[in-house]
Amino acid sequence: MKEILAVLALVGAVRPSVAAAEGPNARPHVAMRGIYGGVPQEILDSGRSLRDFGVDAVWMGSGSFTTARMALLRAQGVRVFAEFNTLHVADDLKSHPDAAPVGSDGQVSPPPDGWQGICPSHEGYRRSRMDAFGRLLREHEVDGVWLDYHHAHASWEQAVPNMPDTCFCERCLRRFQAETGVELPEASTAERARLLLSTHRRAWVRWRCELFTDWVREFREIRDATRPRALLGTFHNPWSDEDHGGARIDKLAIDLRAQAAHVDVFSPMPYHARFGHAADAAWISRQVAWLGRALGIEGEAAERHRIWPIVQVSDWGEPVPLEQVPAVLDHGSRLPATGVMVFAWGGLRKQPEKVEAIGRVFRALRGGPAEQDPGPAEAIGTAGRADRAAERDGREGGRPTGRLPRTASTPGRM
Numbered sequence: 001m002k003e004i005l006a007v008l009a010l011v012g013a014v015r016p017s018v019a020a021a022e023g024p025n026a027r028p029h030v031a032m033r034g035i036y037g038g039v040p041q042e043i044l045d046s047g048r049s050l051r052d053f054g055v056d057a058v059w060m061g062s063g064s065f066t067t068a069r070m071a072l073l074r075a076q077g078v079r080v081f082a083e084f085n086t087l088h089v090a091d092d093l094k095s096h097p098d099a100a101p102v103g104s105d106g107q108v109s110p111p112p113d114g115w116q117g118i119c120p121s122h123e124g125y126r127r128s129r130m131d132a133f134g135r136l137l138r139e140h141e142v143d144g145v146w147l148d149y150h151h152a153h154a155s156w157e158q159a160v161p162n163m164p165d166t167c168f169c170e171r172c173l174r175r176f177q178a179e180t181g182v183e184l185p186e187a188s189t190a191e192r193a194r195l196l197l198s199t200h201r202r203a204w205v206r207w208r209c210e211l212f213t214d215w216v217r218e219f220r221e222i223r224d225a226t227r228p229r230a231l232l233g234t235f236h237n238p239w240s241d242e243d244h245g246g247a248r249i250d251k252l253a254i255d256l257r258a259q260a261a262h263v264d265v266f267s268p269m270p271y272h273a274r275f276g277h278a279a280d281a282a283w284i285s286r287q288v289a290w291l292g293r294a295l296g297i298e299g300e301a302a303e304r305h306r307i308w309p310i311v312q313v314s315d316w317g318e319p320v321p322l323e324q325v326p327a328v329l330d331h332g333s334r335l336p337a338t339g340v341m342v343f344a345w346g347g348l349r350k351q352p353e354k355v356e357a358i359g360r361v362f363r364a365l366r367g368g369p370a371e372q373d374p375g376p377a378e379a380i381g382t383a384g385r386a387d388r389a390a391e392r393d394g395r396e397g398g399r400p401t402g403r404l405p406r407t408a409s410t411p412g413r414m
Contacts, residue, residue, distance in 0.1 A: 023326030023360070024333060026367035029299055032057050032079070032339030033362040035348075036310055039069055042349050050076045053355075054362025057143075059083050059341065062132070065140045079143040082136060083235065086215060088149035090116035092125055099125045101153040101166035104197065106189030109153055112162035117153025119167045120211050120253075121175050133219055137226040144231030146267060147219060150212065151252040156237060157269070158317070159276035161244065163251040168193045176207050209255035213262075220262035233265035235310060238275075238287045241294070260295055265306045271343065272311075272328070273318035281324060284311055285331035292336030299336035308339030313354055314347030325357040333365055340365075 034057035035050075043053060050058070050073075057079040060069065065082065073080045090111075093100055099122035103109035111117075118125055136145065154163035168189050176196075177184055180203050184192045196204040216234070223232050236256065239248045248254050256266065268291055270284040277283040288309050292298060297305050311332035313320055320328065332340040348354055 023364060024330040025364055027333055027365050028367070029301075029335060029338050030333050030340065030365045032308055032341070033365055034059060034079075034081075034308070034339065034341035035345055035358075036083070036341050036343050037345030037348075038064060039072065040345050040349070040355075042352070043355065044072075044076075050078050053359035054364075054366045055359075057081060057339075057341065059146065061085075062136050062145070065136070065142075070140060081144045081146060081231070081233070082140070082142045083148050084133060084136065084145050086129055086147050086150040086219075087118045087120060087152075088116065089118070089125075089129070092118070092128060096122060096125045096128075098122065098169070098171075102169040102172075102189065104165045104168060104190065104193035106168065106193070109164050109166050111155075112153070112164055113155035113158070115153075115155035115162075117149075117151075117166070119169055119172065120152070120208075120215065121167070121169070121172045126215065130218055130222060134222045134226055137223065137230065142227070142230055144233055144265070145219075145223070146233035146235050146265075147216065147263075148235045150215065150234060151237065151254050152208070152212075154252055156247075156252060157271070158274065161247065163247055165193070165197060165251070168196070175211075176204065180207055205250050205253075208253040209249060209258060212253045213255055213258045216259050216262045231264045232262065233267055233308070234259065234263050235267045235269055238268035238270040238291075238309075240287070240290045256291070256295060260305060264304070265308050265339075266291060266295065266297075267308050267310050267341070269310050269343075270312075270332075271316070273320050274312055274316050278318040278320075281327040281331050283331075284309065284328065285334045288332070288334065288337050297336045299338050306339065307337045308341060309337055310341045310343050313342045313358060314344050314351065316344075316347065320354075322351075322353050322357060325354055326361050329358070329361040329365075 033054050035055055036059040038060050039058065040050065040055070043050060043055075050056075055078060058073055059081045060083065062082045062084045070080060093116070099119045100108045101117055101119050120126075133145070136142070152163075153166045155161065156163060173184060173189075173192060176182065182200050182203050184195060184200075220232055223230055237248050237252055237254055241249065244251075248256075260266075268287060270287040272278065272281055272283050288307060291307060295305060297303060297307055299307070309332045311328050313325055313328055329340060329342070342348065342358055348358070
């Protein structure tokens, strides 16, 4: 910790050459500048506030919320949002073993690259997540909740995605037939799956998307009944309808247009370095622009929907060079986006130079001097090292702030 604080102080006092890298100027349309991955304690420990860095929002995993953390962040004057794991609570398979997705061969589908999804038609699992969602909203005065991992059993957060066809369990097959009117023959699961992926593919894809969207509808109803002023957001795959052969819909069952009936804020995840675009930060704004066109979002203040991308600044697989930070945040904050957040504090807490670079860009976006010396803030109570350790371990199966939660290929999300 002493070494990190020393570097923070040094970097804050010196204008390094990379600070001269071109970044965005003031953008009045950017209403939110956030950090994803828990309480940025290292900034506070350096004697400065989050507002000094231009930060006005923090995302934490739903399992890491405590009264003390909420009070700390409120004292900082920032908004507090929760990340909520919908279909990746793998530990629940212990109590619901029949919720494991079934592949096209009729067997339980192995976790692709270690990523364990859940069958979306399992009512017991669904009820447990809805109960947890409602409990979060009742117990904590969050400014919003972002759905996460809301997609089919697949590992797509990498340059070469691994997306098996699922789920062909008897429960899914019965519901599909009852809700679509399509009759499947008495045959093996493998034969029925073959028909669903060929003859009845259009009906099958539509039904799966509607099932995942219905989860979002129920989350929205709980939000409306429990904490109606909280935003409902979603962290989602950033692909266009054409990318990867239309896999966002066909494989992942993410129908963004349908979900727009229930969601307030869309947060695409254009992790350029992780997804094979390490040298092309402009890929970020191209994906966001496509999303705006697809959903009819222009970034106007009166619009109901908003786009707040989460962009990769920490290293995950491919590193993100320090000098690329301004460009990443530039492309992530271009219209139709009206907010931007950085991924992810778990890695950034070990890279103080990047933290300072983020602060410069965030202050510039806000309209303050990018190179101002924030100076010391008033004394602020901190969560302490033990509390931070508890925070890192308190998530509900989502990506961690700094450690690998599922496999060695897992990202640094909460």
